[in-house]
Every structure is written in C-alpha cells, then in structure tokens.
Amino acid sequence: MKKKRHKLTLMTALAGMLLTNSAALAAPAEDSQQFELDTVVVTATKTEKKIKDVPASVSVITANDLAKANIQTLDQALHYVPGMYVKESEGMMGTKISLRGMSQSQVLVLMDGIPLNNGYSGGVNWSNIPIEIIDRVEITKGSFSSLYGTNAMGGVINIITKTDAKNQTIAKGGVGGNGTTTSSFFTSGQSDNNKFHYVITYDKRDVDGYVNQPEQLPGGLRYGKFTTKNENTGIKLIYDFSEGERLSLLRTESDYTYGYYEGGKDKGQRKLELTGINYEKKLDDTKELKVHLGEQNYKNYWQIANGVGPNPNPVKTKEADVSLSWAFNTKNLLTIGVATKEDKGVAIQQCWKPHSDCYH
Template sequence: MKKIILISAITSLILFQDSFANTILEDVIVTTATKTEKNIQGVSASVIVVTQKDIERIAASTLKDVFEKIPSINAQFGRFPHPSSASKASISIRGAGANGTLILIDGKRLSGETEGPYELNRIPASMIERIEIVKGSMSTLYGSDAIGGVINIITKKIETNSSTIDIKYGQGEEGKAKEKNINFTTRGVTNEFRYKLFGSIIDTTSYSKNKSYSQVATNPSTGAILVGNSQNGVNGSSKVTYIDEGTVNNIGGRVEKDLNDTLTLGLDVNYLDENRKGTYLGNAKFSGGGLIQNTPVNSEDNNKRIDISSDLKYEISNNLSGQTKVYRSYYKKRNETTPINFTGPVNKKFSANVTIDTLESNLTYLLNDSNIITTGLEYRKETRDSSAINIDPSSSEFVTKVVKYKSLFIQDEMAITDSLNATMGTRYDNISNADNKVTFQAGLVQKLTDKTNLRVNYAQGYRAPDIAELYVVSPSYKDGKRFGSDVIFGPKTKAYDLKPEQSQTFEIALSNKLENLFSEIVLFNTKIDDKIELASYGTGNAKYYTSENLEKVDIKGLELNIAYNITENSDLNFNLTYLNTEDKTTKKELLFTPDLSASLGLSYQIIPNLITNLSIRYIGEQYANSQNTTKADDYSLIDIGINYDINNTLAIYGGIDNIFDKQLEENIGVNVGTFFYTGVRIKF
C-alpha cells in the first residue's frame, strides 16, 4: 500500500511539472566526477551535491546526520567483526556494499577500520563546504574500492576573513542518548598567507536495551562444549549498547601561500582523538579455562588519527596546469574488551596501527577548444599492524600486512558538437596482493533542447579484498566466529582463494530544467563479478563466517530526483530509489538493500529571517540476516526543524527528529525514538 501511495505522489509531480514556473535553479560546479571543474549538467555520471546550506538547514552535526536523509545511500549494521558491531554502521551506494563506497576528504583517503564503521560519527559537519556523491563505478579515476561510488567531502575554502561557532545540544525522550556538539571554524587572508583552522567536540551518552543471554563454555580450539565449566549455562539479562558513550575531538587547519603567479603551496594537518565505550554480548576467556560465548562484555576504544598533507598547484602554461599531493594518514586504534560476569584476561586483539602513504600527481591539458586531457599517476602504500589478523586467537602481538598500488590514468573530455559532449578514460592498476587491473569509462551528454539533457554512461570498477576479509581471526561474530578467507583455524579447515570484485555500471538519465523545477530520472544496472560477501558454515559452536566470492551479482535500479521552487518562500525536494538486487547463483536478494527508499523535503520561509523544514524518509523492506529468511519491515521517519536568523551574526535553531517515535528492528539499526535538539550559530 505504501508503495502505491509513493508512486501516485511521483506521478502527480511529473504530470504537473509543466505548470511550474518562477525561479532559476543555480548552476552547480563539481570536481569529483572528472577531477576537473565541470558544470553538473555536463557530467555523464550521477552526482548528488550536498551544500553547506543544506547541512545547516537540517542542523547536521556529523556525516551520519547528513547521510540518513539521502536516498540510495543505506546504512549496513552488524558487519564489523567485533561485539560492538551492534552500534556501528557503514554506508552502501546503490546496493554495492559497505566496502564498495570510497570516502575521501578533499580527494584524499583516510586510514581507519575496514568498511569505515566509525567514520559517520567522526567527521564534523562544521568543516564541510559541500559533499559530492558520485554514484556508479568510479575506479577509472580512483582505483580500488569505488565499485558503488565515491563520496568526496570538500572542506571549506579560504576566501574571506570569517569565523563560525556552532553549539548544539540534543537528547532522546527521558534524557536518552544525550548529544553535545561544539565546533568552530575560522578563515583568514593576509598579504602572504591564506589559512583556516577548525575544531570540534562531539560528546554522546549511551543508549542501551536489555537483552537476555545464555552463556556457553567451549574449548576455543575444537569448539567442544565444556559441560563442567562453572560459567556454562549461566543465564541472565544485560544491557546492550546501540549508541556508544563517546567523545570525539577534531582539530585541524590549512595554510596556503602563493610562491609566485604560477605556483601555490598548501599544507594540511588534521588530528582526531576518540574515546568510545559500551556493553555488548560477545565472547571472553575464563581464567579457569575455556572460552565463554554469549556473555556480557565491556568494550572501550581509544583511537587517534593524524593526517598530514602537502600539495603544490602549478601552471606550466596557459593550457597546461597540474597538482601534486603527498600525504600520510596514520590511525592508532587501541581496544580493550573485558568480561563482566567473571574474572578473565583483557582482550586487546582488536587493536591496530594503520598507515596510508600516498603520492598523487595530475596534469590537465587544454588540447584545443574541444578537448581537455587529464592524466595522472598514483602510488599508495597501505600498512596494517594488527593482532586481529594474528592466527593465534590468544595472542595480542601485532602482525603486519602491506599492500602497494601503482596506477596510471588518462581521461579525455570532448566537445563533439555544440550540443554533444563525451568523456572517456582508462586506468591501469598494479596491485601487490592481487592481479593487475585495467578499467575503462565512457559517457555522453546530449543536449536535446535548451532545458533537456540526455546522458549515457558506462563505467568499470574493481575492489581488491581488504585485510579483514583475507586474514581476520575473530572468536566472536554474531552467532558464531569470523575467519578471513586465507585463515585455517578450528572448524575452518580450508583456505579460500578470494578474488577481487569487478563491476560494470550502465546508466541512462533524462533531466529537465525549467525556470523553477529540476527533474531527473535515472535507470541503472550494475553487474558485479566475484562480489565479496560473508558466507556461514556449521551450526552451534562450530558455526563460523568467512569471506567468499559470489559468482555474479546483478543490481538494477531507478532513481527519481525533483527539486522545485514552489514560491519565492518555499522549496520542495523529492528523491526516490528503487533497487532490484540478485545473487545469480542463489537467486536471493543482497543483504541491506531496501527495495524502495524515498525522501521528501519541504522548506518554508515564514518571515525573512525564519525558515522551517520538514523531512519525510521512507525505507522499504530489506533482508538483514545471512539466511535471507525474513525481511525487516519498512518504516517511515518524519523530522521537523526551524532556523531563525536574529541578525547577520546570530542564529538559533532547533527541531525534532522521528517525531512519531518509530522504533526500528535491531538488525537494521536501533534509534533512540523521538530526538529533540536546539542550537546557536554565531558568524563573525
């Protein structure tokens, strides 16, 4: 019934679009889709742009707040190989999976956990100028991990002397999940330097639910039940954390200097310090011997990350320019997991050091009035030191794995006629732990009329297996254990030759831009060979999960985007995504891929300085367990917010998320119910 209502609403909007006429929608320049500045109407790939104005309108504090309201970008819970996965989510674009989404900050990769389960709550919205989301395979420009798309978080530019302070407080009903955010940004221009500095404190209290448990004592090597162990069969009820108690501190800055008319040097330094803790149901060792499964544990993370980057922009001639970046992203994770019911050793196995060292150099050449050639090279070295990949589950000693990437790419943006342009590119990647890869991309944009564009795009992608998929040894994962494909341990008696994923994305889109209305409909099909997913084997204490390739996966979909200026004082945005996913071998749908997701946003300016916004989000049914037995129910969330600019310097805002207190099923992410927030923003 809900699908029928949504489709009827879409039809009504399309039927009436010819009567809309008032305001011209702004042209948007994007850089992520081609690595050159290009009007979004001339890009053959699908791009969503989230502006600073959008972020302020929804009073977002972190990336999580932003992405919760964008259709076709879905959270995937419970994949992280640790008991705390109940409170961790990664994001997936168009059903391609959490590892198929590449997150960049100013075009640079971040070191961190595999699948990025913490990143949504780490990156403060205060530092963001805009977010560019490119959907579909993007490996031709960005290499591995861009199967589903790329999310590029572009930080605020240094253009004028300005500063912003933003203070926000929120909580759920009965004081649950309190959230305090303080952030600032300052930017300045002097005769010799341009600079910016930002900082933020994100502090949250936990949100938990009581769950019953029944402990099982086992031999950690054989899985045999230790019937005589005093902890075997102990039952009880314990809190399980779904939102961590945590504090995340960010500070960073950038300095730029024009060395001469053709050379600009930049330096970035960012530092993150994070503490998180919660109570979960997991496994722990018993001092008297044995591994106690499904027992309450406390888990605490102390994590730090430092990113250092230098870049040089240069103009060699009027037609030739380039940029070279050298950067290091270093991440230090320290986790301690401790049993609650009994005395046992502290588990430090899920600790790690991760370093990404990268050199990138790009050249852009205006060959003639019709061709822009962009070419570049990249060298990247990823080093992971972790005890989670130590084959001995009782050892906290780090094991080191290193992967090196060497890449070359070339792209040609061609103006074939006044109304037809094309983009073609190819890339070669040499990978130290996988076969070398060549990827290709080609797209066309045809201007049918002054107001209507047709675009067609074909792109290839690939993703090499990550360290966790290959080597992780986790004695606690969901209702069993988790082992990497290369691991032979306990009930897993064979290694599995895990291959890189390879994808092909086809899409065709028709867009129409009237004076006050933009509408676009996109049809896409992504075919993935050897998609990496978790498979389960065994039962009871011998059950384990491991990474294997799905021979062929087919993802078909439709996206509809409408932006409409109803009047001078009101705007409407509607987005819908329909997904049809299938594992061709098992004929089953993929996990965490809702068949339908949609959002409707309405902003209304009551008086010149007072604006309200209403957001309605619908997420359809989806499978959320490896057996694909039952689907999680669909749900709708309704949020409302208000912003009042007292003057040019001071603004206050507030709102209510999930005003009808919709509770989600635990396997697709637990929310706190109705959430109230208020804040003040000072610009000077």
C-alpha cells in the first residue's frame, strides 16, 4: 500500500526594526552563548546576518567545537544546547529531541536545505549525518513557520556543510570500550582558478556492544550484546560562476545497522541517501535569489522487534523551494518564496518468514 502526501507552501516573512540590541532583547538568559557577536548566521532570516542583529535566539556549534569534544554523532553535541532536551534510546527509534518543549516532529532539521525529518515519524536519525562534512550547526529557537513551513513550529536546526575547500587530506582512527573502533577520512581542494571546490568525507564506527540482558528472556528475546555498525560517506561539489553566484551539489549515503546477537532476535537497518542542489545569486546589493532541490530516500528501513518482522518502511521525500530576499535598508528585510514537498511511503504487510525471504 502506497502512501503519498504532497504539500505546497507559500512563505512570506517580514523582519522589521532589526535594532542593534534586538538579539539581547529576544534571547532569554538560558541562551547565553560563548561566541563573538560578529558571528554570521543565516537560518533566522535566510540571509547572512551578524548574530547580534537577528530577532531570534540562536545557538551555534562549530566544526571546531565538534572536534574539541570528540563528537561521534551530532546528537551528542545537542546535549550542550540551552533549551534542548535529548533522550537517547536503542534500536531503530534512535535519539529523540525536544526544543523548548516542542517535540521532534515540530522542529525542522535541515542539512544544506534538505529536510532530514523522517516522513513517517518526523524524527531524525542523527547517526546518519557525516560529522566530518559539517562546518557549523545553527539552532534557532521559536516559531519559524513563515520562513520554513509547518515543521518549524518549535524551531530550526540548520546543519551547514563545509565550503572552505582548502587543499588538505586528514585520516583518523581510534579504539574504545565495548569493542568500539572508529575511522574517518577527509579530503578537500579547489581548482587553480578557485572556481571549483570539492569536499569528500568518509567515516565508520563499529561498536561490539554490551550485554543488554544478563539472563536470557523467554524465546531468547533481546539477549546478547547490543551491537551497532554505522558507515557514512559524503561529497560536496561547488562551482562559483562569479562573485555572488554559486551552484553546489551535496550527496551523502549512510548505512546504520544494529542487533542483539548471541541468541537475540531484535535487529534492524536504515540506509539513507540524500541529494541536494542549491543555486544562489545576488541580483544586486539589496536582493538575493535562492533555489533549492532536494531528495531524502530511505532505501532500506526495516526492523525485527521481539522476533517479529522485518516490518520494512521505506520512505522517500522530494522537496523544492525558491525564495527572494529584499533588504529595504539595514533594518528591514522582506523574504518571499514558494515551497513544495512530497512524502511517499510504502507500507508492506508484516512478514513472518526469515528476513532474507521477505525483504531486500
């Protein structure tokens, strides 16, 4: 049985009277941040603004922050964001978040404009996000439905990938407790004329696991080590036609599997492909055009729970938006645009046969 949901949204936002002290007035005490006031963010207005000039509460996590804290999956970094509640869980459900009391389905998560919220649950699989490709994460709190649609009632988490493609290559590896092994590879560069840039990343993390239940339950359910395997690849290509005109392509592939082995019967997999195309052009000193196309495709999304399954739920999301930002002066900005989004899923009857005979 196929399920399809199509949505067309007209978005208009007027950001007026952006006084130089507006950020101090808008941000409550909980959002005290340790960054320079000249930090530039784009999420709150869809244009580049200094953080002290945006009419919203914004937290920023940089690539340097992720490296210093040795962050393995992005949800680990969200623990340090004021106003954010993070609940970690095992298996396919993954980590759940809440921003100022709003559930995860009401918080829009983007990566270079691609919505990461699952079409079924509304949640995000944080382990499927390549860490090495992240330049910074902007967490904007409060309702931003006028700019981003209904999923942004509680706020927007905008993951911005790297564009500063210096000629460098970095390889890392590590080991840890519970049989944990990690490896990553990062390379970036640019053409001689500085018009073409590329960023390529790969990371892998395997955890041999721990014994979840010391005693075997009836039927051998959830017995044995909880083992996870996570592999991510990402590539970003950028071409600058001229000053203020840029085309970029982002492609990531992620494969996450888990299981209770040594007699256990709970296991699952989610394999995700993301594709995004962005075109930006400054029409003049006051106007900027942005065009975005994106696709989120869960090719494999299945789980076996309590010995029953695999209950596959593949889902694909296609979306696009066009927006025009017009700065009347330094304090007044008008953004207008149109967006469309289609979620398409397939609900497959529960399978009682061995996994290899039911779903591939």
